[in-house]
Amino acid sequence: MALEAALPDAAAPSRSPVSPRHSRFSRPHWTLVAGALLLLLVALALCLGPTLAPYDPTAQALIRRLKPPSEAHWLGTDHLGRDVLSRLLVGGHFAVVIAAVTLTLSVVFGTLIGVISARKGGLVDEVAMRAVDLLISFPEVVVAIFLVALLGPGYGTLILALTIVGWTPFARLARGLAIEINAKPYIRAAEILGCSRRFIILRHIIPNAIGPISAMAFLRFGHKMITVGGLSYIGLGIQPPHADWAAMMAEAQPYIERAPLLVVCPGLAIFLTALSVTWIGQGLSQTGDKP
Amino acid sequence: MWHFALRRGTVLLLTLFVVSVVAFLIPYIGEGDPALLVLRARIADPNVDPATLEAMRRQLGLDRPLAIQYLAWLGDALRGDFGLSFIRRAPVGDMLGGALLVSITLALSALLLALLVSAPLGTLAAMRPGGRADTAATLLTQTLIAIPEYWMAPMGILIFALWLGWLPSAGWDGPASLVLPALVLALRPLAYFTRIIRAAMIDVLDAPYITAARSRGLGMTQTVMRHGLRNGAMPVITLFALWLAGLLGGSVVVEVIFAIPGMGRLIYEAVINKDIPVLQAGFVAIVALAVVINTLVDLAYLAINPALRHSHGA
Numbered sequence: 001m002a003l004e005a006a007l008p009d010a011a012a013p014s015r016s017p018v019s020p021r022h023s024r025f026s027r028p029h030w031t032l033v034a035g036a037l038l039l040l041l042v043a044l045a046l047c048l049g050p051t052l053a054p055y056d057p058t059a060q061a062l063i064r065r066l067k068p069p070s071e072a073h074w075l076g077t078d079h080l081g082r083d084v085l086s087r088l089l090v091g092g093h094f095a096v097v098i099a100a101v102t103l104t105l106s107v108v109f110g111t112l113i114g115v116i117s118a119r120k121g122g123l124v125d126e127v128a129m130r131a132v133d134l135l136i137s138f139p140e141v142v143v144a145i146f147l148v149a150l151l152g153p154g155y156g157t158l159i160l161a162l163t164i165v166g167w168t169p170f171a172r173l174a175r176g177l178a179i180e181i182n183a184k185p186y187i188r189a190a191e192i193l194g195c196s197r198r199f200i201i202l203r204h205i206i207p208n209a210i211g212p213i214s215a216m217a218f219l220r221f222g223h224k225m226i227t228v229g230g231l232s233y234i235g236l237g238i239q240p241p242h243a244d245w246a247a248m249m250a251e252a253q254p255y256i257e258r259a260p261l262l263v264v265c266p267g268l269a270i271f272l273t274a275l276s277v278t279w280i281g282q283g284l285s286q287t288g289d290k291p
Numbered sequence: 292m293w294h295f296a297l298r299r300g301t302v303l304l305l306t307l308f309v310v311s312v313v314a315f316l317i318p319y320i321g322e323g324d325p326a327l328l329v330l331r332a333r334i335a336d337p338n339v340d341p342a343t344l345e346a347m348r349r350q351l352g353l354d355r356p357l358a359i360q361y362l363a364w365l366g367d368a369l370r371g372d373f374g375l376s377f378i379r380r381a382p383v384g385d386m387l388g389g390a391l392l393v394s395i396t397l398a399l400s401a402l403l404l405a406l407l408v409s410a411p412l413g414t415l416a417a418m419r420p421g422g423r424a425d426t427a428a429t430l431l432t433q434t435l436i437a438i439p440e441y442w443m444a445p446m447g448i449l450i451f452a453l454w455l456g457w458l459p460s461a462g463w464d465g466p467a468s469l470v471l472p473a474l475v476l477a478l479r480p481l482a483y484f485t486r487i488i489r490a491a492m493i494d495v496l497d498a499p500y501i502t503a504a505r506s507r508g509l510g511m512t513q514t515v516m517r518h519g520l521r522n523g524a525m526p527v528i529t530l531f532a533l534w535l536a537g538l539l540g541g542s543v544v545v546e547v548i549f550a551i552p553g554m555g556r557l558i559y560e561a562v563i564n565k566d567i568p569v570l571q572a573g574f575v576a577i578v579a580l581a582v583v584i585n586t587l588v589d590l591a592y593l594a595i596n597p598a599l600r601h602s603h604g605a
Contacts, residue, residue, distance in 0.1 A: 031433075130302045137533070137585030139541040142558070142577050149562040149570060150320050226439045230544040233441045234559060249441060253548075256449050263449075267442030274437035282433060 032283025038276035042269075046096060049089035057086040057243045066259050078248070078262055079255055087243035088269055094238040095246065096273065098155060099224035102162040103217045109163070110170025111213055115205050117171075118178035119197060128171065136168040141227060148236045158228060158237065166224070173216055177209040211284070218281030222274030229270055245270050296590055303586050310578045311368070314571040315361050326353050328567055332377035373572035378564050383572045386557060391539070391576065393463065394546070394553035398538035400469055401476035402531055409481050410527075413488025414515060420493055428485055435482035443475045444548045461550040472549045476542055480534050487530050491523035498522070525595065529588050536584040540577040 045052070055073075061081035069076045075084040117128040144161035151157045181187060181204070190200050229246030231237035238244045240251075245266040252262030318325040326348040330339055348354050352363065367373070373383035416428035451471060452460035459468045495501065496519060504514045543555025550556075554577060561569035 130298075133299075133585070133589070134302060134306050134582060137536060137581045138578060139537045139539075139581055141543055141555075142540040142574075145543065145558060145562055146570070146574055149565075150317070222437050226437075229439055230441055234544055234547050236559075236562065246439070246441060249445065253445050256445055257453050260449060263442070263445050267439065267446070270439050270442065271437050274439075275433065278433050278437055282429075 029283040029286040031279040031286070035276045035279025035281075035283055038272060039280060042092065042096075042273045042276060045089055046092045049092075053083075053086035053089045055083035055086040057082065057090050058241045059083075066255060066262075068259070069261070075265055076259065076261055078252060078259075082243075084248075084262065084265060087248060088245070088265055091243040091245045091248060091266060092269065092273065094155075094232065094242070094244050095225045095228040095270070098158050098162070098228045099221055101155075101159050102166055102224055103221060105159070105163045106166035106170050107213060107217050110167040111174040111206060111209070113167065114171035114174025114176075115178045115201055115209065118175045118182065119201060119205070125175075129175070132168045132171050135165055136172070138165050140165040141230065144227070144231055145236060148231070153231075153236055153239060158231065162224060162227070166220075169220075170213060170216065173213060174209055177212060178205050181205050181208050215281050215284035218277050218284060221277035221281070225274055225277075226270065295593060299586050299589060303582060306582050307579055310575060310582075311365055312361065314575045315364050317571050317574070318567045325567075326351060328565075329377075368572075368575065374568040376569050377566045378560075378569075383568045386569065387554075387572050387576055390552060390554045390557040393551060394539050394542065394555065395535075397469065397472060397476065397542060397546075397551060397553060398535055400473040401538070401542075402480055402534055404473055405477040405481035405484050406527075406531065408477075409484035409488055410520070413485045414492050414519070416485070416489045417492030417496060418511070418515070425489070428489065432482035432485050435478045438478060440475050440478070441544050441548060443478060444471070444545060447471045447475055448548075461548075463549075463551050468549075468551075472545050472551060476538065476545050483530060483534075484527065487526050488523065491526050492519055495519050495523040525592070529592065532584055532588045536581040539580055540573070 059082060061077070063081065064073075064077050065079055065081040067073060067077045067081075073083050073085065075088065078084055078087070113128050117125040140162055143165055144158060147157050147161040151160075187200060187204055190204055195203075228237060229244075232244050232246040233250045235250070238247055240247065248266040249263050252259065252266075256263050318328055326344055327339065329351065330344060330347050352360065355363075371384040373387070375381065376383055376386060379386065412428050412431075416422075416425040419425060448460045448471065451458045458471050460471075462468050492515075496515075501514060501518055504518055505511070509517075540554045540558060542553065543559050545551070546553045546555040547559055554573065557569060558573040558577070560566070561573060
């Protein structure tokens with residue numbers, strides 16, 4: 001989204017006192033380790049969720065509705081008597097999958113467009129960058145809501161909506177990095193040796209630019225996930241009865257005074273997942289493997 | 292400078308044209324027949340008499356070529372006339388104006404609050420990068436970025452409205468009802484503002500004129516106040532404007548949770564009720580505002596910072 005476009009996040013050079021040449025081999029930043037461990041935990045829970053879940057996440061039992069935590073139901077039950085722990089274990093898929101696919105597409109398109117327009121210049125560059133200037137200011141939630149209104153909710157709609165706006169900051173960053181790399185002696189050497197433009201882009205520019213770009217992707221992951229969750233929260237994302245963290249919070253809101261845990265637990269799940277990827281992104285950008 | 296302004300202006304007009312065409316075509320994309328949509332909205336009976344449908348089509352001018360229809364619609368839209376809402380029967384232009392005012396009030400309160408906290412926080416962090424204050428600020432911003440607003444909002448309602456009873460839980464009357472939503476909306480911009488202020492201040496505090504001021508015996512606080520803040524302000528103003536554009540409509544989740552009659556909720560309800568005229572007007576208004584603000588920010592950047600004028604050739 002435009003809001004983070006002006007951020008110096010991933011592109012900012014590390015201010016480490018260690019020279020860049022050595023920092024590549026230096027110890028990774030602690031947030032990278034902590035974030036990776038946390039994300040591993042979340043990923044494990046999401047992958048093994050369906051087998052780990054003690055109950056069927058959609059099985060209702062109205063007799064046991066809104067029960068506090070007990071030995072049978074570790075985190076209690078919701079307003080339809082469904083087991084909260086089981087729903088938590090399977091409830092991350094929608095937001096995480098959409099965020100991951102969106103960011104992968106955004107990185108691929110954004111990097112290619114940015115690098116090619118930096119390398120080609122001229123009209124291609126002009127058209128691409130003006131498109132970035134404009135699309136980057138579109139509020140992505142609003143674009144998503146309109147596409148949902150026209151195409152109906154679902155994975156495809158949300159991935160399309162978030163990618164339309166999402167590739168732009170990556171294109172801007174990739175173009176900036178590519179221009180910097182283009183001035184390096186090894187690119188000049190490759191040109192003199194007669195390497196094709198495609199070879200230079202694929203073998204020299206992209207591998208050297210991918211560090212800051214992937215840091216940016218991780219830094220944006222949490223935001224994307226929270227945006228998808230927001231749409232699910234207001235009923236424009238995943239549809240019931242599928243378990244989803246944000247949708248669970250929306251369903252639990254009327255009972256918040258009686259059973260605050262129903263809102264706290266899914267919120268904590270989203271928060272921890274978002275925090276883990278943000279930490280990884282921060283760690284990546286501070287470990288500093290800039291060319 | 293003028294060359295750049297002209298170019299951005301052209302692209303701006305081109306975008307507004309594309310946006311208006313898309314908005315105009317919205318009723319054709321869904322069910323395909325605008326006359327049927329209007330008729331369904333007016334009478335509840337799902338079985339529509341073909342003769343009535345034909346009469347309606349002629350009455351609304353929907354039998355004319357698409358280009359003529361577009362020009363007529365655009366002419367009305369430029370005068371602020373987007374027709375009547377299918378649901379509320381009120382002029383869409385008026386509904387939009389009211390909602391926009393609410394959203395701007397909410398967005399400005401949240402962003403000013405965020406700025407008020409992030410300016411000292413970011414500056415403090417920048418004074419000694421890697422120091423204790425910096426680490427604390429970094430941890431805080433990472434945490435705030437990862438908190439969903441639809442988690443903070445219900446928890447805020449639970450604590451301050453239901454348990455303590457200090458604030459209203461929802462609605463839009465009086466300054467008290469503004470506090471919780473503004474607080475919730477302020478968290479994420481607060482994090483981003485702090486980060487950009489920190490980065491800007493680190494750059495500024497490295498500058499020779501700061502060393503000069505310090506070596507002439509000016510205290511650190513005064514140096515930061517007099518020279519630092521003023522020179523580090525530009526990226527912050529940019530980010531502020533971009534957030535303002537993003538929150539008009541982008542605050543939909545918070546507006547829905549707190550039942551605030553702003554732009555986000557207006558569009559949300561239009562989507563739920565398939566209120567086509569409101570959807571069209573909302574789409575045009577939000578995107579146009581975002582694009583215009585973005586263009587103005589870019590131009591202001593060039594106008595204020597002469598050093599960029601020549602480097603912006605590409």
